[in-house]
Amino acid sequence: MRRFSKHFLKARGAGAVRVRVRSGGLSFRGCGMRGSRGVVAAARMATVLVALALTAAPCTAEERKGSKEIGFFAGNAFYANELGIGNGVSYGIRLGYNWKPAYEIELQYRHGGDEQLQNENSTLVRNPTVFLANPRRKFLSDSYIARYIINPGNERRRFKPYLGFGLGLLYFTPSPDFSAPSTRGDNRARVVTLAGGIRFRMTPYMSFRAEFEEEYAVLEIYQNQHVTAGLTWVFGGGVPADSDGDGVLDLRDRCPDTPKGALVDKHDGCPWDLDGDGVMDGIDKCPDTPRSWPVDEQGCPLDSDGDGVPDGLDKEPDTPKGALVTPEGRKMDTDGDGIPDGLDKCPDTPKGAIVDPIDSATAGCPHDADNDGVVDGVDQCPLTPPGATVDEKGCPQDSDGDRVLDGIDQCPDTPRGQKIDKEGCPRVRLDKPEAQILQNVKFLKGIELYPGTDAWIELLVDAMNYWSDVTVELGVYTDGTGTPAGNRAVAQRRGEVLKAWLVQHGIDAKRLVVKGYGATSFIADNETEEGREKNKRVEVKRLSGDLRRHPKPQPEAPEGEEKPPAAAPPAAHPVPTSPAPAAPAPAGPSTPPAPSPAPSPAPAPSPSPEASPTPAPHAAPAPEAKPSPSPSPGE
Known part of the structure; x- marks a missing residue:
């Protein structure tokens, strides 16, 4: 058993009292007091407390509303000089009721045993001759205190301080008793107590209490001090508190606000988050999310643009809805017109074509202002007349060079230089059936x-x-x-x-x-x-x-070559x-010759x-x- 020691020192008139607490018992020195009987009594009390701790029923050590408390304690009593008796061992029992988790009503009984009268000036005797007649006379003390305990702070902590206020009666009994009642001094006193202590929850079923208490005799005007330690059990008032319902009692739960359904460490009650996404396991619907990926409240990867690629992997997280994307979330644009595939109504638009914007009903579709079959942006001749045939660049052809474009020219092979009409044909239209x-x-x-x-x-x-x-x-x-x-x-x-x-x-x-x-x-x-x-x-x-x-x-003559001479024009x-x-000549004898023009x-x-x-x-x-x-x- 680990050894520990604690020293108390208090000035008491001409002398001092020194108390040493050891694992093997208690010893007292000072005021000429022998401590062998105190050591035996303290040893017995320590044995009883340890036995009670080991055989304790499964109660909890939490202050719950309506719970009851029972405890045993032992310690040392430091009596006032006016009493003229030595300091000694005391022990007792406490019964409490927690009418609220932070407030408790407690009844305490303390017994101090066989403290020898040390001088004739004690207020416990009226006649000094009593001391001289029997210098080895001893006194026993018994106190009955009703106390009000305040338990401040977080009730889930293992260490918890408390304060106590009480009223009660203190009795001293001589041994042997006085032969004449007239020799008895002030053997009874009304006392007011003020205590401060700490609770340490050793297990969910048991607490250790250490306390220092001042005891004031109101009318007799003296005060005693008590230092005690003991064990306390709490029972009733419902099941042990597990505020977050994670299966770990509040006493041990270092994460008492864990959301319901989360998986927690059975030792400290803190939730697991194996994928590190900030959503606890048990609540996390996607427990294998890669680290650093944004997730929703259920722990599943976010896909802000709804393209099927999680934001943590999506290189373009603002893809318009409906667009087709690569495995990395990049928008696909097969024809390179700036409108993503999936939204492009004309996904095979030639490169360079001018297309309708993405918010149009015909998004990605090109225009052909001159209706020549070559889309704007590719069409290098965007003002081609209707009906003209064009090349792949959208420019019209004039095969016969008559300035009437192919497609409009109804006679596309008229000889060069020939006079034509607006349809590109000779001006006398022999192709028409009418005269x-x-x-x-x-x-x-x-x-x-x-x-x-x-x-x-x-x-x-x-x-x-x-x-x-x-x-x-x-x-x-x-x-x-x-x-x-x-x-x-x-x-x-x-x-x-x-x-x-x-x-x-x-x-x-x-x-x-x-x-x-x-x-x-x-x-x-x-x-x-x-x-x-x-x-x-x-x-x-x-x-x-x-x-x-x-x-x-x-065929035209090559440039620089002389053309053959043209035929002479006819008359x-x-x-x-x-x-x-x-x-026919007019009627007459002869027909004169016609005059020359x-x-x-x-x-x-x-x-x-x-x-x-x-x-x-x-x-x-x-x-x-x-x-x-x-x-x-x-x-």
Whole structure:
């Protein structure tokens, strides 16, 4: 048994009392007192206390509301000088009731035994001769105290201080008794006590108490001191407290606020957290979370952006919901348009394309402002006209170089330099089934072409050369002036002149059929000069042939190489290969020769073919006619 010692020293008048407490018993020195009987009594009391501790019932050593307490104690009594008796061993019993955990009502009985009277001045005797008659007379003490105990502080601590206040009676009994009651002194006193001590919970069922108590005799005016130590058991008042319900009593629980359900160390009641995520095992639904990963209140890894990758591993924890991610949580963007896969409505957008933002209903889809099939951002020609065909860069093509883009150009292989319409075809549209008026192809009185008409006829040449397999009808019409037969004859002769011109300019005669219709199929009012000019016209109409046959494009001469000389231009007014039939002459004895036509004036600047033709001259003898030149088609 571990050895310990404690010394108490108190000045008491002329002398001093020294108390040494050892594991083997108690010894007392001072005031001329013999301590052998005190040692035996202390040894017996210590033996009793140890036996009680070892055989104690399973009560708890906690102050619980409604619990009862029983305890035994032993110690040393230091009596006042006025009593004139030696200090000695005392022992006793305590019974308590904890009406609240912090407050206790306690009854205490203490007995001090066989302390010898030491001088004749003791207040315990009235006559000094009593001491002289029997110097070995002894006194026994008994006290009955009702005390109020206050247990401050945390009731879960093993060490717990307390204070006590009490009222009671103190009795001294002489041994042997006095023969005459008149010799008895103040053997009884009303006392007030003040105590302070500490409890140490040795086990959940037992506490050790050490206490110092001052005992004041109110009327007799003296005070005694007591130093005691003992054991206490508490029973009743419910089961031992386990405030957090972790299976470890509050007495031993170093973590008394453990949440319910947490697994704890059975020795100190503190919870386990094996994965170190701050959520205790038993509550932790994911007990194997890697360290430093953020977790929720259940201990499972957080996934703030809901992408299936925990925040502790997620390299991009703010991924928009619905986006596809890599195992590291990085957003996937297969087409590199800045819209993550999963949210990208058009995941195969070409690189570089401009796409709709992520908050759009068509997120990640490109635009094609010119609808050419090449998306904006990739399209290097974003203003391509509708219908034009483009290359992979979005730029339109013009295969025949006629400034009408492929896709819009209905005749994409017209020869370079040829005059075309807005659809990229020769301006005389032989690909159309209906007859077409040859604009500004006019004749003077008779069969001679207006000056400047050649350029307009060349438009028909271009068309015949382009649709190289087509056979056409040249239909010539007149106004209603003159006889029908004469008008048909004039119309036929004019058609032959036109055919001869076309043959001279390279058109096969087999592809030309002349039809002089004369004064028929009027398109305007013959009663007005303007209407008559409109009725005098030449119409061309496709009869047969394959429209798909076109001449092969001529390759351009390399840069710097001389081009072959161009053929000499034909005469302005071709002469038919065979004499044209003469126009019918008026009735008379003989037919005078037709007057020769006036010389052609110089042609005027060529306006656009869409411009209205210059009005034809009035019907008059040819020598006197001074017509304005016919306009030439513009480029």
